Amino acid sequence: MREIVIDIVRAIREARHMNGWRPQFEAALKKLAEISxxxxxxxxxxxxxVGGAAVELYTQGAVNTGDFDLVSAQQSALEVMMMRHGFVRPSGPGVLTRVGYTRT
Known part of the structure; x- marks a missing residue:
């Protein structure tokens, strides 16, 4: 798993030189790397x-997305870790996703 995290960090560093990713996407990748x-x-x-963000990462910004979709074998631990890194789970009417965290 450490190799995956290292690959994400390496991709972020390389992206600075290519300037292919939007600043918001790069910031989200950094946060994902911290959590990972x-x-x-x-x-x-x-x-x-997974999903659109994975495509944006793979295409180096040729395709843009609006959110990050994550899959985890340890969902509860991921949710706790996200909260420790400043995310909050939305509540109230209209919340359809199982885990729809937003950054505070």
Whole structure:
């Protein structure tokens, strides 16, 4: 798992030179790398980036997305780690996603 986190960080560093990613996307990747590293340090499996954000990462910004979709074998641990990194779970009418965290 540590290799995955290292690959994410390396991709972020390379992106600075290519300037292909939007600043918001790069900031979100950095936050994902922090969360992944924190989980890895606790011997937890880091989440996997899927969906549109994975496509944006793979295409180096040729395709843009509006959110990050994550898959985790340890959902509860991921949710706790996200909250420790400043995310809050939305509540109230209209919340349809199982986990729809937003950054505070």
């Amino acid at each position: 590293s924190a989980m890895d340090e606790r011997t937890l499996t880091p989440p996997i980036l």
